[in-house]
Amino acid sequence: MVGIVIKSTGSWYEVQDAETGRIFRCRLRGKFKLNDKKITNPLAVGDRVTFHQEDQSETCIITEIGDRTNYIIRKSVHKTAHGHIVAANIDQAMLIASLTMPRTSLGFIDRFLVNAESFRIPSVVVFNKWDLLEDDERAYIEEAVGMYQSIGYKTLITSTVSNLNIDAFYELLKGKTTLLTGHSGVGKSTLVNTIAPDLDLRTDIISTFANKGKHTTTFAQMFELEPDTFIIDTPGIKELGMIELEAANISHYFPEMREKLNQCKYHNCIHVNEPGCVIKQAVDDGEISISRYQSYLSILFEDDNRR
Ligand SMILES: Nc1nc2c(ncn2[C@@H]2O[C@H](COP(=O)(O)OP(=O)(O)OP(=O)(O)O)[C@@H](O)[C@H]2O)c(=O)[nH]1
Ligand SMILES: [Mg+2]
Ligand SMILES: [Zn+2]
Known part of the structure; x- marks a missing residue:
């Protein structure tokens, strides 16, 4: 069978069969694990794989990993000399940002954009939580949006509370595979739930103590919104951990x-x-x-x- 890795926990993978849409629990045949010593994970969400059912078992074995059209790598949080593949075969990377609760800095946004450029992956910046902003904060975001648009980036202002631009958000995703990223608590999973309530992703209020998210999403996971439209929800990140650039x-x-x-x-x-x-x-x-x-x-x- 051939399919796409839709979830990875490090030792187990969920693979969706391309033909039937059925989801199988798989592990990787041992020999792949040693392939590239600089990468901590041999297989990532979005990878296309060949797999088969083990004899008399519920689980499957992945025997082959398809060539990647692209991938996005971050420095591993555990081993700094190593990279971690966040996702493979994606059409665009979308940063969800918010000015407050929690704050996303322009520096962080630029690191995200540079990282995506270095992997030649188109990117989008979405400023969520518009409903929380005062007038002067809105003016600041509008200025940032104007600046990013003037240099060619797609941007969008959204609120899941007042349902602002939720249709436009969906439009940006249609027909593509999109990686969603951003700090914990900016509303990645909430945005996905707003357009696909059936998925019912776990979300959580941010802690009032530090205005930080609680790292509610813990593994990257791919969801099909409609045929040919996929999103990958990822755990919140503190730092971008870019691999070194010349x-x-x-x-x-x-x-x-x-x-x-x-x-x-x-x-x-x-x-x-x-x-x-x-x-x-x-x-x-x-x-x-x-x-x-x-x-x-x-x-x-x-x-x-x-x-
Ligand atoms: N006021 C306001 N709150 C929002 C908005 N979008 C999401 N939230 C809230 O922000 C909190 C965090 O949302 P999540 O969707 O769990 O955030 P996340 O980015 O998925 O966080 P992690 O999974 O930890 O990375 C929840 O309480 C949401 O209800 C918004 O547009 N406005
Ligand atoms: Mg989440
Ligand atoms: Zn110069």
Whole structure:
């Protein structure tokens, strides 16, 4: 049989049979586990696999992993030199952000966008919990939305409480496989429940003590909303844990910088102190947003060796 991994707990996988839609509990044949030593998980949600039922058993064995069209990797929280595949074969990555309860910073949003760019995966930013915002906070979000749209990113403002833009949210997902990510408590599972109440995903109030989520979703899981429309709900993340990028490549992952790159005086310009740098000039001219440039510097200098 062939199917898609729809849930992974690390040792067990749920695989949906492509033909019948039936879900099987599977494990991976041992020899795959040693394939790539830099990756902690050999198989991720979204992987296409070949599998068969074990003799006289309820469970199945996965014997083959299909080629991936793409994947998204984060640094493993347990082993820092290692990467963890979050999902494979996705059409887009969607960050759910909120200005409050909990707060998502622009720096975090930019890291998400850079990470998605580095894997060549289209991305979308959704600002949820609009109902909680005061006028000045709404103005701030509208400005951020305008800025991200001006550099080519799809964005949306939503509220599951006032049902704002829930139809538009669904429209963004239609016909695609979408990875949902964001801090714990921003409303990922609630948004999914709003458009697909039958799924009835577990959600939880955020703790009033720290305005943080409680990590209600604990495993990445894929759901079919309709034929050809899939979403992957994931556990909330604290930090993005980007895999290391070459200094010279980082600006390639900022679309507003990418279009100017060959105009700097020095071909190996990293846009910090070099004379004749068109990127710094564009920041001074207000053409490139200061917050984006700050995010660029922060990613560039995050690796201690580069300081
Ligand atoms: N005011 C308001 N609350 C919301 C909105 N969307 C979700 N919430 C609430 O935020 C809390 C957290 O929502 P969840 O859907 O569990 O958040 P999550 O992103 O899935 O969190 P994890 O699974 O922990 O990563 C719940 O109490 C939701 O009811 C919204 O638009 N406005
Ligand atoms: Mg959740
Ligand atoms: Zn430059």
